[in-house]
Amino acid sequence: MANIPAELKYIASHEWIRDEGNDVVTIGVTDFAQEQLGDVVFVELPEVGAQIAKDDAIAVVESVKAASDIYAPVTGEVIEVNEALADEPEKVNEAPYGEAWFFKVKLSDTAELDALLTADQYEAECD
């Protein structure tokens, strides 16, 4: 059974969102997603400073099995990306909620957070 931490928010395409306060969120992919992907071999992240809109495909995860788009769960500006994933993509499999966070976004519209899924709602999506 995939790990779905209760304190995070989610979208149905298997990204997680952590509210860091000050209108900043951290985004990554879920344990369910990494398990479905299998061994991750490359992660292509957006540029720092990029303006992203909710539902845009803004990053790519390549596993041995397939390439998967990562979708923006919110609208805003990318303020930090996890450069370490370039050298250690396997962290996505090992620590999807920890060391393998993808990027941080400064929100344009904090109301978008209200539309995200809770852990319980996301779990229902995974069935």
Add this chain to the structure above:
Amino acid sequence: MGNRTPLYEAHLEADAKIVDFGGWDMPIHYGSQIQEHNTVREDAGVFDVSHMTVVDVSGSDAKAYLQYLLANDVAKLTENGKALYSGMLNERGGVIDDLIVYRMDPGYRVVVNCATRAKDLAWMDQQSAKFEVNLSEQPELAMLAVQGPKAIEKTLKVVSESAAKVIRNLSVFQGLQADNNWFIGRTGYTGEDGLELMLPPEYAEDFWNKLLAAGVKPIGLGARDTLRLEAGMNLYGNDMDETISPWQANMGWTLALKDDRDFIGKQALLDEKAAGLEYKLVGLVLESRGVMRSHQKVIFTASDLQGEITSGTFSPTLQQSIAMARVPVNAGSECAVDMRGKAVPVRMVKMPFVRNGQKVYE
């Protein structure tokens, strides 16, 4: 629920992720496909390949039948146990399946793919009409592949004295019978040294458990695919099928055309060669980031003709993406792959990519 091998419970015990594979419930990996791949390149791993189809061919015309059925010539099997890789072709020269045939005493043992089982058996049966020959499928046999530089050493520790004696005497690409209806071949699908063992089902779980206790790791079908691709070995259905001739599938070396033996598809092969071959199967290496995938288009600097990737993956040994692609013979070697709308330059190389743990292409 799909078909299950005698080792299904053992896979669950080893935390396998089970997927449907041609109607069989098979292990795709036991945690990490890449770690399993590396284990086979560096040490020893065991695959359950009991889903593969084994057919024994006997009777006074067994040799003549196989000489007519197969594009390679079983007359090359001059001693007991020698093995041969061949395509089984249709009249148009397309590949119905690829297979390994071992010379047994008496007769021959043929191992064909699982996904093509029904059509292979029907074709073999149909072609046998003119021959004094018996075809006997051996569906109950378990089949384990133990592969890697330490595979033979570790297997020797856990088999019977009779089996150990057979293994010690096997030359590469030879298979022999041992006691209790075991059949052991020094063959494989990984580019490493190792064994393929066919055994009655009642021995399978005990043998598997002993191998694991001896430090041989279970390896799923995911790693089987990356290992065979690094080794430059074709996968039926990806790299060739009934519309593709051996000339276009890097299988020209398996065609025995020099004498007047007739075999199914021979005339089509000769005609195709005489008209000039249009396509060939080559290796591609991507030196930048990303992973090539099957069906992506290959585009050329010197030609408007296109090619297509037949198998692509990330190579754990080389730490970059490799692929097989069917490309026009006359389009030159400077090419790129259309990856998600971007033309990414790739290098055309001669396969295999990896043998015995080492990079081998230039």
